[in-house]
Amino acid sequence: MGTVNLVQLAKALGLSKSTVSKALKDSHETSAATKERVKAMAKELNYQPNPYASSLRKHKSKTIAVVMPQVDNNFLATAIKGIQMVAHQREYHVLLYLTYDDPEREKTIFNVLKSGRVDGIIISTVCTDDDMEHIKEITDLGVSVVFFDRICESFPTTKVTANDVESAFQAVEHLIQQGCKRIAYMYVLQNFSIGKRRLEGYVKALEKHNIPIDESLILRCDQDYEGNYQLLKSLLNGSNRPDGILSPVEKMAITAYYVCDELQLNIPNDVKIISFTCLSFASLLSPSLTTVVPPAYEMGEKVATLLMNSLEKKKYKLYNEEIHLPATIIERNSTRLL
Template identity: 35%
Template sequence: MQTNNVTIHDIAAALKIDSSTVSRALNNSPRVTQKTKQRIWAKAQEMGYQRNVLASNLRKNKTNTIGVIIPRISRFFFSSAIEGIEETAFENGYNVIMCQSLEKLERETNLVQTLVANRVDGIILSISMETLDYEHMELARKNGIPTVFFDRHCDIPGNNNVLLNDYQGSFDATDHLVSQGCRNIAHLAGPRDLKLYQNRFNGYKEALEKNGLPFQPDLVIDSNLMEEDGANAAQKILETLPQVDGIFSANDVAAVGAMQFLKGKNIKIPDEIAIVGFSNGPTSSVIDPALTTVDQSGKKMGRLATELLIKQINAKPIPLAPETIILEPTLIQRDSTQKKPTIHPNT
């Protein structure tokens, strides 16, 4: 039995019929009788014929493939977004090519070029921390490849976005710290060149003002929000900002780093310093004390981004009007902010 690289010509030769008839039968053409189709399908299966899906798709100018570029797959938010992307893509007959920029603009640019060269039908992208201009995305636009940005906002006219209301999430987180009695709240901020971190900073600042608390610039500590950045920020707070009684971190990773450092210095959380993160990753619920955080709905965001992209792909060659979807955040309250009431003896 022949099992490798069987073509329609091999099947035609075995059956002593025309190869065009074999092609029509394998594509279920009504021009071929059911009896002939069944004979051809049986012979194709016997010979181990595998349809060349790539060649077929390229003839249709469609690959049924979506390219996805994320900063880091190790981040819980992005891994949960990928789950939503892949599930939705599979349900709609699309394959997914997954790429990591590792927060580098040069790498992101090369990945966009690679995806375009591989003729993906669309791109889902969360930009790197270094991405301050979007010239590299012109290549996708010029090749008629729709793009959906998610999580991190991009100032490109006419682009499609699926975003979280980061301002509201940060406002709610800071407002919650105030409700727990915190009056000097430090903010572990991300790079404010990115709109996402600008919005989280603005939400923090507005919540202070709404509660009649002064904004103190020295309580804002900028970094790339890695775990070691959180630890370094906590060290700075203990050494130079002793008034701090609350921390709002723009992600969970830095919040956990800060918590670990503070616990190592015997600082009681939340009684001495209460802490809120942002993401609701799995670590946030198992660390002691469990971390209060803002849920980002990563899987839902990935699903919506894929649905929006497929809608844009199916609309070709006439593009749909650009669309922006904004999800509302949810504050998950846990032990890192729930200060215990003082219990006096004999009461």
Template identity: 35%
Template sequence: MSTHRASISDLAAQLNLSVSTVSRALSDHSRISDATKKRVWELARQLNYQPNQLAAALRKGRSNTLGVVVPHIDGQFFALVVKGIETIANQAGFNVMICQSNEDAAQEQKNVETLLNAQVDGILLSLSLSTHDFGYLEEIRRRDIPMVFFDRVVESKEVSAVVLNDYQGGYEAVCHLIEQGCRHIAHLGGPQHLNICRNRYQGYADALQHYGLPLDPALVSFSDLRIQDGRQGMECLLAQAPQLDAVFSCNDLALVGAMQVIKRRGLRIPQDVALAGFSNELFDSLTEPMLTSVDQRCEEMGRTAVQMLLELINEGPTKVAPRQVVLQPNLLIRESSLRSSVLQETKV
């Protein structure tokens, strides 16, 4: 079977017409006769001709395509952010090209190069866990390609970005645990070069300070926040601080790993160890008990980021001042942290 894709040149050659005449006929140009249009369209159907939308858009100065780079689309957060991006982008007449860095800085750079080669009109980017060098982003600026960061961002007033108030989310989650009677609260933290992890940790530390509780290094474990990291971190925390009575995790994935260890040790949740996480994953309502978590307003983040990008595209990146939008978190309290209600029921 032939894999040759029919082109305008193929149509023109078979019909003995010029390429420009065929192009105008396909575009229903008023100067082309109905008879010629009919001949062109009939042959186009026979050859299964598909117009090159990218080439047509580029002739008009745009590809009508936006590029998105995410660390991964496992779990709910980035999938819902992308959903928000696509909803607004499609309404505005743009297609979306999605790339995953898989938490690898080198792959992230390749993703950006791919998007630049595809001549996207703008880029939305969330950094990988391993990204420390931002030099490769200079090529985007050199080409005047509009760019907006979201969630994991370059911390600079010179870039446009949409983030969650991660500090406030961490602070509220830990205050909630303290108000449930917890006094030895451990933290499963992520890489501190990332803004989201550092801000959540700071919220944890400041909540302890607000209530006059010490920040104990033995109650803190940093990792890449995978399920196995949560397991390993919890084993170390229980060995170092067996008195711990709560865990605040920087994400829900690591918290599930911690929960497995807690249950294996015969400890009760939340009576012995209360749990609170971050990201409000779909599985939070499927665990036993259901997990308290900070909702990150994922779709709103995606919608807001792409709206900012479209503004930059329409106005020009040099004409719109960089700005940062901060969304407020929402603490969703579920059974894993409701320790006081459990204690009251026990007393009754």
């Protein structure tokens, strides 16, 4: 079935366009009977509102940009679903831009967005806290920006993250409760608050349980898969082999599985593994992977709602605050106590 616009709907009802518009918006200026009649006909004729028409009148595009490092991990893909759901409900269009972990690409994207094609931006940044001039420039033009996941702590706007310190603490404490005494941390995203906070949680848990911090168990990883593989292989093949591993991202957890398989180390007998991830098939790995699951969908919903509220309603502002949503630990066989 095709769709009709506001003019066609008004003609079918024999009412003015203004009356139909007010009825659809549930205005007090129209009677309950008129509202009911208009909404019934709108449903029957498959009326679809035109966000561009109303946005032009208000000098708004009803479009937001989402700038992300990538979409090939389950966390970011799930967060996009949350953003898209809110955008659909609020009749916003979403433009997705990927930086592929390249700071220069992020800056290029922001230069493009200066053209005024979006009302607001949601970003998981790949730039460091001292490299935010491109974001400041666009906010100076009146474009609202909110951060999620990878945030800039010093930038004066709203940021939505998981409770990274607390959840990393709980993950390490879980390994300790399962009998681990030498726990490695695969330190990725070293220049970002998310990596630093998860390291902070790791350290706090060890300190609470009077386990000395061993720098040789903190593997400083990067985007080089083969380099990370060899780094972990060297650790697991050495004399100071850990009996537990906390991975802050799913890629490193999968790397750990491959390394253990090559070295014929049994998970969880020889080493227990827990990872931050929204990996949908974590339960199907052999052994099933114990996970720290950030609330990706809820984070997407939250950050989109806050941004759109600030765009639509004067009483809602983007305050300089951080909102932390709790992650959940799902225990599986990779940390099973023998």
